[in-house]
Amino acid sequence: MMFEDEAEAWLGIDLGTQSVRALLVTADGTVLGSGTTPLTGHRDGVRHEQDPGEWWEAVCTASRAAMSGQRSSRVRTIGGLAVCGTSGTVLLTDAEGRPLTPGLMYDDGRAVEEAARVGMQTSWALPKALWLLDAYGPGRVTHQPDVITAQLTGGTVPTDSSHALKTGYDAERDAWPPQLAHLGEVLPEVVRPGTRLGEVCRSAAEATGIPAGTPVIAGMTDGCAAQIASGALRFGAWNSVLGTTLVLKGASARPVRDDAGVVYNHRAPDGSWLPGGASSVGAGALSAGADPAEMDRQAAAYEPSGALTYPLASSGGERFPFFAPQATAFTLGTPASEADRWAAVLQGVAFTERLCLDYLHHLGAPIDGPLTFTGGAARSAYWNQLRTDILGRPARVPEQIEPALGMAVLAAYGTGTGAGAGTRKGTRTGLALADVAERMVRIRTLLEPRASHTARFTEPYARLVDELETRGWLPTPLATHTRTRLNQDTIDS
Template sequence: MLGEREAWLGIDLGTQSVRVLAVTADGTVLGSGSAPVGGRREWERHEQDPGEWWEGVCAASRAALGPARGVRIRGLAVCGTSGTVLLTDRAGRPLSPALMYDDRRAAEQGARARAAGLAVQDTWALPKARWLVETYGPGRITHQPDVVTARLIGTPVPTDSSHALKTAYDVEREAWPDVMGLPREMLPEVVRPGTLLGEVCAEAAEATGIPAGTPVIAGMTDGCAAQIASGALRPGSWNSVLGTTLVLKGASAEPVRDPTGVVYNHRAPDGSWLPGGASSVGAGVLTAAFAGADPAAMDALAAAHEPAGAVAYPLVSPGERFPFLAPDATALVLGEPAGDADLWAALLQGVAFTERLCLDYLHHLGAPLDGPLTFTGGGARSPYWNQLRVDVLGRPAHVPEQTEPALGMAALAAHGTGAGPLPEIATHMVRITTHLEPHPTRTALFTEPYTRLIDELTARGWLPTPVAAHARARLRTTQDGAAHWDASG
């Protein structure tokens, strides 16, 4: 029986901040802390100073542990941004800046990797690792959380297979392939998420406030961490993370095969599969288009524009990764919005249309979609947007009380320290507070603009014709004209 005064730490290395939560087995957050992290963006480049991650962990951990005095910390796990990579020396000290998940400078290296038969995208870690080696010379390929876990333990650590996935690690064979284009001695050892890496050393304990001897468990990417925090770990269940961009993660007994690499499969600690993909569409477009606006006030105005007078594909940055691969894709708006409220509505609806197209694409690939759908991420804080999304999708969804990736890492830490199977732990830690049902009459309103967007994406050569045909075929019209979500196809 787990003690009432036991908790696990989840550490999330986010794009703008480090976040730490101390969480009990029943999902009670005993303490939380955050610390800002800077970065440098210039054209296709996006870098961070790895030293800031450790400084952020020290500050955020002390803040989280302050209210949790007297609580036994049973273990911790760390998640980072997927595809973020750097070079370190043998002692784990950084030799380069960290190239972030959306850094696009390694297009040439990406093309060479694909020519060698690897299904990778230019923003993945493998092309950027090649770029780093060609630019800075030899070094150890290191993923974002490895920098922090190495500091916590006091020695270099293996990486986890979740973060290694976009460095082309073969999660089915559980081995590095032979066509990497990188010397084998530069590649880290890889372990499954949930594996014990070591314990917090005395020096790290002094810096962070985390008790020495606390087990450090191999983590997963932030998207997988958010999926754990949503409880979407049973086959057929999916979590839609709407933050700056849109990420869909699901659970499946078998990997979802996609030769284009648009959908990829993480491996869960128990050996099952977590397929998903990451779009470049998301809530970041609202900040860019309406800096300083009050989202709640704009949502209230947008409710009068259903559907909006324009149809948008609201890319946050050039290039699309999911539900189709189009490096040259750009944001588009079809028609003229009738003012700011109409444009805001078009952007909200455009994200929802993309979300539906992602699910249509997953169905096209044969992914299981018959389980519950969960909404997490910053976008899930908007009640209006949540309801709009289920209306566009034509299917129910629910929203957990706590949606942070750090909660997912606390759950994984509990699993890694022997508290039980991860799905069961997540069931107890995750609290579902909001249930949403679609309104068929409103779903019908969005059928025409969704179809119009599909036609435009196909005409521009971005969306493959078979995928577009499948998406259209999934629009089933009932007698009252409502679009119907047919999970069985």
């Protein structure tokens, strides 16, 4: 990658659940412009849909806002762009890439029968794609970002292997598996993230403000994009993305094997692996309408809380660190106040985060590298320190904590002269993605665990593990492994 030309910048676009975010970033991580446009959706019980046409309109608005910064800077060219979307969001399009159905969001829960038939979670894309084919008839299975990249380039494009993973794509073989052969032309062509898909066409340039001819690079899911934005790409490094729910993404030389299917493995653009899992606990369990900063201040008086909470943010059960569709949120004990209730949720999320890392260790995943916090919750300085204390390990928080930055980094990697040209399978040579990320990602805060605080949470963490095992959700081998690690930590301290 050649960074000498400071007159070049890259655009990252993130299709989130509630908004579209665009970020224009230089080679040294300077943000020149940004834009955010809200999205609406339709929720009705387990149903959650969005209008794909609204995605494009929001991209146009957000991109024009981000590009306005370029006109007031010394940047002369846009080196490229990449787009990420919510993992598991899928729709059907026609042969020209025009949407035929609404977008079924990642948490749409209608494909229960289809999920059982293919042995997947309902949040994955393949069950929802099968549901759409049955409900709407023939169409081409399309992932959320493909709608946007098709509009940008003026024609249908391959999907990337990151978004295709939850549609059943075999990332190790770089192919659709034989058991999906009956779907034939319904499934899209797949390339590796970082592959050049085409260029921004003239009509898209007029709509978005992005210069015509700008390279469009195959992106990754929002979780992987956040991982790239964190810089957690060296083997053994992990990124903990805490928003409405919790996602952990790491870097490994080999896939992390998990017979339970809780941990899955994305293929990195350079051919290495990004294992991870998505939990259903998170900030979505916090009281709506409260002032987070004030509640954090009051919660500091309750360490540990008088109540023990397992803070599921949705009613769909748990996915990581164990798979239990029947799991529900619970609280043991009675909080002394609303501040104590708030503290119990913050601590419960951190306990689950620790259990996720214990599970990864149980599977033999490398977890000895740096840990990075991203996601909306990383804006809370108090929660960051609390999580660091409960985990008992250092952590860091980047300056920018959003997936759009990760897509700007991937665009820089995919178009850089030092990275080589992508093939249809995305084979690359040259500078590693980690090298590019470390130049563009700025670390804002370094956190150290406080031993006395870590000790306070040993007993409630052990109680949560016991309770999850007693309820039959947490497998006994994992509970035993967790207790062994906890006892060892206690001895070492």
